[in-house]
Amino acid sequence: MRGLEAALTIYGEVQNGAFASEALRKVYNNIAPADRKLAATLVYCTLRRQSLWKTVLLKYCKRNPRELPPLTMNALMIGIAGIVELKHFALPVLINGLVQAIKNSGETRDIGLVNAVLHTVADESQKFIEGLKKSSALRDQALYWGVPGWAAALWSKELSIPEAKRLVRASGMKTYLSLRLSRGVDRSQYIEEYNASGRKGWASPFLEFSVRTAANPYPVDLPGFGEGRIMPQSESSMLVPELIAKRWKGGRILDMCCGRGVKTGQLADILPEAHIEAWDISEGKIKSARFEMMRMHTEDRVTFKTGDSLSLVPDEAPSAILLDAPCTGSGTWGRHPESKWRCSPEQVQQNSVLQKQLLERAVSLAAPGGIIVYSTCSLFRDENEKVIADVMARHPELIELPAERTAKFMVKGKPYGTTVMPSLPWVDGFYMTLLAKRK
Numbered sequence: 414m415r416g417l418e419a420a421l422t423i424y425g426e427v428q429n430g431a432f433a434s435e436a437l438r439k440v441y442n443n444i445a446p447a448d449r450k451l452a453a454t455l456v457y458c459t460l461r462r463q464s465l466w467k468t469v470l471l472k473y474c475k476r477n478p479r480e481l482p483p484l485t486m487n488a489l490m491i492g493i494a495g496i497v498e499l500k501h502f503a504l505p506v507l508i509n510g511l512v513q514a515i516k517n518s519g520e521t522r523d524i525g526l527v528n529a530v531l532h533t534v535a536d537e538s539q540k541f542i543e544g545l546k547k548s549s550a551l552r553d554q555a556l557y558w559g560v561p562g563w564a565a566a567l568w569s570k571e572l573s574i575p576e577a578k579r580l581v582r583a584s585g586m587k588t589y590l591s592l593r594l595s596r597g598v599d600r601s602q603y604i605e606e607y608n609a610s611g612r613k614g615w616a617s618p619f620l621e622f623s624v625r626t627a628a629n630p631y632p633v634d635l636p637g638f639g640e641g642r643i644m645p646q647s648e649s650s651m652l653v654p655e656l657i658a659k660r661w662k663g664g665r666i667l668d669m670c671c672g673r674g675v676k677t678g679q680l681a682d683i684l685p686e687a688h689i690e691a692w693d694i695s696e697g698k699i700k701s702a703r704f705e706m707m708r709m710h711t712e713d714r715v716t717f718k719t720g721d722s723l724s725l726v727p728d729e730a731p732s733a734i735l736l737d738a739p740c741t742g743s744g745t746w747g748r749h750p751e752s753k754w755r756c757s758p759e760q761v762q763q764n765s766v767l768q769k770q771l772l773e774r775a776v777s778l779a780a781p782g783g784i785i786v787y788s789t790c791s792l793f794r795d796e797n798e799k800v801i802a803d804v805m806a807r808h809p810e811l812i813e814l815p816a817e818r819t820a821k822f823m824v825k826g827k828p829y830g831t832t833v834m835p836s837l838p839w840v841d842g843f844y845m846t847l848l849a850k851r852k
């Protein structure tokens with residue numbers, strides 16, 4: 414499969430509800446190796462600023478885009494994104510390739526349309542897009558950087574207009590892979606090994622067990638992945654288990670929403686004496702988490718249960734609880750751009766209700782004297798500070814423990830917790846609070 418064909422297939426799957434990384438993984442081996450990077454770049458740049466490409470399309474397409482068949486619509490979206498973003502890619506190759514895809518599998522009457530719209534966009538759209546970039550209006554900034562308008566408006570209401578603009582720009586930033594090294598892995602040696610494999614990695618100045626890269630390579634192919642020596646993870650996510658590890662004084666750890674076990678694996682790795690009970694509502698995720706523990710060689714110290722954390726009962730009262738709550742993921746929109754177009758203000762409110770219930774449950778389960786880490790990869794206060802404030806107001810036995818903020822991008826929450834701003838390609842937006850339940 415050539416790059417453009419692969420991009421059309423993957424983007425089409427994402428439009429039908431798939432996650433971009435999974436859709437890419439599915440066809441990855443069928444794409445000509447020289448075209449893999451092009452396919453991934455096209456898909457991600459189309460997803461990242463989807464609302465901008467739609468606006469451009471509406472401006473230059475004479476037919477109602479809503480009436481276009483999916484293949485025509487997808488070819489136009491990919492074409493517009495490619496024209497604006499892929500400066501090094503020959504324009505005629507891009508446009509002819511997409512026109513050819515319509516000739517092969519689309520509707521004959523759309524061949525001319527795709528050709529005409531893409532040529533017009535190439536000739537005329539630059540001024541319009543530059544105008545958005547220079548505009549001081551938050552709405553234009555959101556459109557330019559690829560952030561849903563409602564999210565930008567919510568940030569301006571919760572924070573301030575300048576802060577909302579900063580978040581909008583940060584959310585549009587390209588992200589790269591960082592690797593968490595397992596305990597005992599020598600970082601300099603690993604970097605040598607990594608770079609000898611033809612890639613480029615270097616030591617993170619922020620975390621001593623993290624290696625930064627300037628790409629998004631396929632994790633399974635990386636040196637040390639199979640043996641559990643590394644885990645692809647953003648540096649903000651790496652901070653969460655560290656928060657527990659620094660305060661843990663023995664006893665059971667409960668991970669109430671373990672997902673695929675990224676943080677469970679890190680906790681088990683950095684606390685070799687700990688036993689962890691890990692829950693998740695999704696059977697598929699628990700299955701992946703079990704594999705993750707085997708890869709990390711920590712399967713003996715983690716007990717899994719599938720079910721609703723609001724009703725599951727732990728085998729032992731936990732002295733430490735990690736509640737990495739389900740959220741909109743608005744802090745990771747740069748990394749998972751498809752999720753921002755699926756999110757809505759209603760979802761923020763629904764999440765907030767569930768997050769409060771889950772935190773209430775964590776408080777009821779924690780042993781007296783125990784600690785609770787609440788975290789999300791969201792930047793909405795409704796999913797963060799407001800959840801903490803609501804539950805703390807009902808539980809005077811809870812206190813917030815002081816947090817170490819070791820970088821400029823770690824800012825104090827308003828009023829609780831720490832917000833990690835998405836300010837570097839390896840640092841996603843995150844939120845975390847450390848609570849203690851008084852005896």
Ligand SMILES: C[S@@+](CC[C@H](N)C(=O)[O-])C[C@H]1O[C@@H](n2cnc3c(N)ncnc32)[C@H](O)[C@@H]1O
Pocket residue numbers: 669670671672673674675676677692693694695698720721722723737738739740
């Ligand atoms: C942010 S993700 C967790 C990521 C995970 N901690 C990791 O590091 O890989 C939130 C998880 O909460 C799970 N979840 C949602 N509602 C739940 C519930 N009521 N009980 C248990 N798990 C739930 C989702 O399936 C999802 O895996």
